Amino acid sequence: MRNWRKLTSTFAILLVASLVLSACSFGGGDSGDAKGNVINLIETAEPPNLDSARSTDSASFTILNNVNEGLYRLDQDSKPTLGMAAEEPTKSDDNKTYTFKLRDANWSDGKPVTAKDFEYAWKRAMNPDTASEYAFIMNAIDKAEEYNAGKAKAKEVGVNAIDDKTLEIRLKQDVPYLKDLLTFGTFLPQRQDIVEKHGEKYALDPDKMVFNGPFVLSEWKHESSFTYKKNDQYWEKDVVKLDTVNVTISKDATTSMNLYNTGKVDYTGVGSEFIDSNKDKPEYFLQPESTVFYTEMNQIKEDSIFKNAKIRKAVMIGIDRQTEMDKILKNGVPAAGFVSPAIRGNDDKKFRELAKVNIEYNPQEAKKLFDEGLKELGLDKAPTVEIVGDDTSGAKDDLTFVKEQLKQNLGLEVKITSVPFKERLERGKKGNFDLLLGGWAADYNDAMSYLEIFTTGYSYNRGKWSNKQYDELVKKAQANENFDERLEQLLEAEKIMIEDAGIAPGYFRSSPSLINQKIKDMHWHAIGPDYSLKWTYVEEGK
């Protein structure tokens, strides 16, 4: 009996001790008790890095977009609008040098934002010692690529703070998407004194960074939540209406739905299993993305049937993507080409609106082409091919659908291999696949961000499709400073890619989401950050 009592009391002491110990560690966010205009959002991942020179992921870029500001920022239509730049830049006669005047603006600690902050941040990103995984986004700048590869000095790079308020950018050559590019996170300014003060710990916590955007990051509980507060030092603070934004990190789609349904948050992504029950609600909307999913066909192997263009084309038009989107994946539209509908063409129109191709499902034609192709190769029957893709549930659904369609429409036997992401990359790199399912999202708002990856010899062209005419057009466009002509060349290049079926585009993805109807003017972006809160407000009385 004595021992029994001892045991019980030990348990009791343990329980009490653990309660006391943990009492201080509960998260206890601001949600609910904050005054003023407050909204509560969800993020699906812990932001890995808020050091803009080193960030690579959308969670980090989204935060940075709301707490910092570059020369331009994305507006309500995802077009670049003036940020730290006071006015449009002046251009040199050769169109390669842009000179920006900065507006009078302060960092959150009251110090002025200077041209030096831009020069410092950009050169820091390019510096090989920083080991930035996005420095290549700056390759349009003169000598940036060389400096990043250790083949040029920092002072040779085409970024120069002439004085506190004047920034000069010298490009390798003029590009039509410069303004869009400058909205990208890697181009944000940084304060040398703050970066150097915190070293490796820079931007790991809100007190180890400064802000020049509409909000400041006031709190960051790792793996749990973070909070934005309105930045009183922001140059256009009168436009900013929200006082507080609480963001909860919830990695599971069902959990996020639960939080939304109990009113804990005002926004959530909608997992595929919840789309049918939510798609008719007024809060339902499709968050834009620039991701295109496509199948690469291995043309390296000596005996590959995909060396035959007719067989490639049969795969491209032999899959009923409309049915797949309507009935199975439900998060996108069939790809009409390779370049996403979010991408600009010229100042008025999107690339897709101007495109010269449109992929249409045609099983009869596909079967005909497939049989002709086999005949040309001297085969009676196609060998079984292996399709490699990710092991996520969405990718598995896609793989299964493609397998069924190819068997049904072409009589092609397909074996599915679904592997973890890193393994898929490795297999792609080594050419260890027949068909490879992958996706690509734009780094900058231009068709070149898509089309250059399938030129001959480009590392991401893993099926090794090669077409001389295509290569030439892309190369010409890369060097072309006549923007109308350049666009024409890119449109033509995409047409060749689709006609020759270099790859088989599948679908353009978007993210089904729900948002509380009282939240107005929260602007969503397909490229770079997910959203901007600068203009967002809460409608009263709802």
Place this chain on the structure above:
Amino acid sequence: MLKYTLKRLSYMVVTLWIIATVTFFLMHLLPGTPLKNEEKLPEHIKEQIMEKYGLNDPLPVQYLNFMGGLVQGDLGASYTQDGREVSGMIAEGFPVSAFIGGQAVVFGSIVGLLLGLIAALKRGTWMDNLSTMIAVFGISIPNFVLGALLAYFVGVKWGILPVALWESYASSIMPSFALALVVVAIISRYIRTEMVEVLDAEYMKTAKAKGLPRRTVVFRHALRNALIPAITILGPLTVNIITGSLVIEQIFALPGIGEYFVKSIVNNDYTMITGITIFYSILIVSVIFIVDILYGIIDPRIRLSGAKE
């Protein structure tokens, strides 16, 4: 006893060294690199960054560097969360996992013990059957199914407890409960089986014949003997549960460390893989050590034979 303890401690160090070494070489067999933007990064820049992190060095050199850091207690910085120290990340998340898990183990053990006792003492009655049924449920229903059901009914439908997040004590109840069921099941089964055996033993008859009160017979003579197997299993079970569960932590959006066990491997986050493995191993070997000592308290014969060694 001291000699025995020292010997056990040196075994622990050797065990940890073997675990760290095997983990190190195994993880380098994983395809890909720890880089985050690997997909888009130009090949020559990728090589340059790998070089900078020393990831292109021959494996034995990397191993020596790794061991060097480890001896000094430096687990390194995470590759996926740039700059954040692995030890710091574990230190931040572990209290959450440990609290949820600890509560589950305490609750689960107490309930399991009671159920097991009742089942053994009332063998063949409805109470015994009920306890068996609870145990079967506990073993066969995965905690994530229970977690999801709890979140939906208790959280969303009835609104009794918060659906998720780490905000107040109430946030810990559902996740702990979801994790506790398996503990209840395992402990109650062990206790019941052992108790049934012990209650039939000769010395129990002796104890009863001596005229000892029933309570003394059950608790002092029977339960004490029946506890040994339960404690043996409880040690590793506790470590498993307090180091967090990926699914439970995701279902309830908790900032624990359960996720690191899985994500680090998916992302090839080498420092996190070794860090979390070593952390887990230290817990396991320590718990085994503690359990050994507990045996001694519960059954003095074990202590005696240990001392003789």
